[in-house]
Amino acid sequence: MTDIQSLRNDFPILNKQLDGQPLCYLDSAATAQKPNKVIDVIKTFYQDENSNVHRGLHTLSENATVRYESARETIASFLNVETREIVWTSGATESLNLLAYGLSACFNSDSVIAISPFEHHANIVPWQEACQRTGATLLVLPMLDGVLDEQGAIALLKQHKPDVLAMGHVSNALGNIHPIESLISVCKAIGTITVIDGAQSLLHLRPDLKALDCDFYVFSAHKALGPTGVGGLYGKYQQLNALPVYKTGGEMIREVSFERSSYREAPGKFEPGTPNISGVIGFAAAIDYINEIDPSALQRYEQTLYHALLEKLKQIEGITVYGDTQNNVGVVSFNYKSEHHYDLATLLNTYGVAVRSGHHCTQPLMKMLKVNGTVRASLAFYNNQDDIEHFINALNATIELLD
Amino acid sequence: MTDIQSLRNDFPILNKQLDGQPLCYLDSAATAQKPNKVIDVIKTFYQDENSNVHRGLHTLSENATVRYESARETIASFLNVETREIVWTSGATESLNLLAYGLSACFNSDSVIAISPFEHHANIVPWQEACQRTGATLLVLPMLDGVLDEQGAIALLKQHKPDVLAMGHVSNALGNIHPIESLISVCKAIGTITVIDGAQSLLHLRPDLKALDCDFYVFSAHKALGPTGVGGLYGKYQQLNALPVYKTGGEMIREVSFERSSYREAPGKFEPGTPNISGVIGFAAAIDYINEIDPSALQRYEQTLYHALLEKLKQIEGITVYGDTQNNVGVVSFNYKSEHHYDLATLLNTYGVAVRSGHHCTQPLMKMLKVNGTVRASLAFYNNQDDIEHFINALNATIELLD
Amino acid sequence: MNIEHITKKLSESHGWQAKYREIMLLGKQLPALPDALKVDSALVSGCDSKVWLYLDLDENAQQLVLIADSDTRIVKGLLAIIIAAYASKTPEQASQFNAYELFESLGLIAHLSPSRGNGIRAIVEQIQAKAELLK
Amino acid sequence: MNIEHITKKLSESHGWQAKYREIMLLGKQLPALPDALKVDSALVSGCDSKVWLYLDLDENAQQLVLIADSDTRIVKGLLAIIIAAYASKTPEQASQFNAYELFESLGLIAHLSPSRGNGIRAIVEQIQAKAELLK
Ligand SMILES: Cc1ncc(COP(=O)(O)O)c(C=O)c1O
């Protein structure tokens, strides 16, 4: 355990003082902090190596291309898939748009897209747009008390045999880990394409996509210790390569004339224009960093923190915690009596505590939970017991101020 | 002049040795190098300030949001437009896709899109896709000897009254500065929407968009001393806000239910998901840096370098230079006898000279010039007379090796 | 409540907690809006918390009349400050009034940041725009 | 041309210029492809320069036969090296042959980088794939 605790020192921002208070960062579900290794790689790239990639014959360009392409290998082997099955995008949102656009090319008014009630807007709105374009319908899986109703979901899937199931591996608003293994295997049986939103699972669960056997999986670097402005998607190669392109431009083409253009094979055809080179290289450094940590030790540590936090929180009278507290990556989403989450979060901030409040880009979920929002404290392995104590003390003081 | 020469010291990569040779970077049209100021701002962001933007109430998030939004002000005032008229994207390619998608929403089989023969694939293929979707036709303006035929272009525009004119301010393959002022004013008169690809002009020409009076203008940060993975577009507010959205997801919405979603006003509605926060902040630092340089001194300096390079190059027998050498931002695009540009660039690289070779993502232009590619040396203000001498010496040695 | 009194109170509160306590007390003094007036058309858009705002002109006095409410305590307190600042001003005076300076001087400028979670800026902008129209 | 000879020649060339001079000389010794064979279907895709490649099996000797040409001098020289390395190998031997090691030992590994401008990697991959099929 000491091993993992010492990793905290790799994150310079965690030593920060805000208004004379130590920072207590409990907003990793919004964006993760970055270790020195990632920061240094980006800095070194711009200081010593900066060049555009592909097509350049000069040494800087060759080197940058090698780095850029080997980053693809790094994430591919992290996810246990083939290198050519990884497409770089600007983030999970773009990945989901690319997929909703591409997959909906063969939708019609009989098509059905299933989503879970926990989805982030990024995994709702692109499918709604696709429904509007094609006449397809959106099917929402059932939930019970803030937890996916697995049996109900399976029954609904079998009944409707949707064209696509698009759902999060982990809920950003609540931290619930969804039983995607069983849902994917049902989908295999009924011919439903599976799109897994891994924005919240890549860092905490380190999924083996070959074992999961989903068709597509999307992610954002910034939620997994990497830089902003970059992310990607995995797709089984045949299915990936069969998708129509979403964006067009330079580099993704084979040949262009004023009359017509032909495109490269995947992944190239989905990456027009100058990519986020420093972002991709920085993300590979983040994955290298994660690879050095023993995954089960990391999960044990995060679970220990989570349960400590949950226990302490539950001892405070008037606190309601939402979601699945059995299968959770380390997110507590809560309210206090009828106090507004805005007031709670604003006051917590005066103690240096960074939590998120609001609907967490999951308005439909909030409606189903019958709240207008929650306060969300989300953990990562660089948090420690001091953070939990800091948070609980600040929360008690906040409650005192409000009561 | 000394003033501008000393700026070179702000770019750490320019002191680099490659295989024991000083780097002679003449590939700024592919991507510009970054000053320390930009590199430091990115590093400091990740070390001290990293947080997601918008909706966060905690101090880190507030501060990041203020930085992110004030970067919008920075680029808006640089281009002399309103802050709300700037949309952040992942780069010029995405900006052009957003516009081609949005503007083509009201195209039909009578619609005409005019482009110039100099366009980068990023300003061709998205319009071809739009034509394919809508039945519109692509009209290519005429050129003479590698220079836009201005009178012919104006006549063609007046004859066809296209719905959109999409053209580059500056050609990336040749460096030509196009007479967009006169073309825009013709377009105003005939009701043609003007989309200017500013990828190659933002740094060198610092355009005043209010004066230019174009409807839309796109750019990439990495071509203007900024980071990779970020760019943007300007649109006159009414027209911008009227465009349908291209990508959807979190942050860009007003309200989401499973039944339907409503979107924010521009620019928010075009920026779904977590943006490239460090990229945007780094780009603002680049613009701040450029703002400290006197624009006319910079242009004089770049022109002096360009003409020195051009003169020396022309003295070498067997060299053909393409394009407009009167109105040029500082790009020489050339071939030597019937030697292949690949051989020239590969050998130049052995002397530490970084130039680009090939079709420069302008295959149709190359076909019109009747070449399969060129060697392109592109200048920026951080180059100096030593670079030119270095390049010419290397070229002479290369030619000796080939002859 | 007048703005001088508020400024004095807030400047005497040391530390953020004390400041917010004072702000929430100000909010408590602001009369609650009758439920019938809490309609969506009165919502200020761009606020994460709900803010209902009504602004009118007292034709006789040629002065602004503002009533407002919020579902959060802190925003309601900030509304009390904003109302105190703008109330009894003519539209002319209101449109010249600089709320940024006021919030700066109160040490509350963070609440006027462009963060979308933070609706105070939207409220001020809406008041300014309406005052402009009433001139 | 045999590969030992080539390796020796290249290792004796000091500096990149000398190396490329040697490579271009190797290219000159490679017979030009008749124009009739320079057809698009024989082009290796993924090369910025044009590369035409034919690969077949000498049924009697069970050895690979390769002919190739390029419109650039350096790539043609690299083709000469690749042909020397693969020619007279059985498909079995060819599919086990590691061109990366060869190029590494020749100091030319940069030419096998994944850069799209650099077609040598595509050539090697195509030969390997065809050898695999001929096994
Ligand atoms: C004229 C022009 N337009 C568009 C682009 C595309 O820019 P990016 O690759 O940054 O998206 C480029 C980049 O080469 C360019 O030179």
Ligand SMILES: Cc1ncc(COP(=O)(O)O)c(C=O)c1O
């Ligand atoms: C579950 C989930 N999906 C998708 C997204 C969108 O990711 P990004 O904003 O990085 O595009 C997020 C980010 O909040 C998320 O939590």
